[in-house]
Amino acid sequence: MNEELTTAIKRILVSELFIDVPENKIGPDDGLQSVLGLDSVGFLELRVLCEKRFNVQISDEDFSPDNFRSVGCLASLITRLQTGARAVG
16 A cells, blocks of 8 residues: 555545545555544545545546445555556556
């Protein structure tokens, strides 16, 4: 897993979405909703922030509970989208 990417996602959660858990206490498998308390608006904001920050387009199909379950799942999605964009571009 890309450590730089997971660190950036954690930073977004804490600094942009105001999650009350310190970055260094967020585990890659911690549930964004169940552990960190992200709500439906938070998930939408996270989607937009990740699209801008990582220069990817998250389709409605990819905007699913499986892909947004944890920092690790989201990092995997972003990596897949970035790799796919490079292959196409």
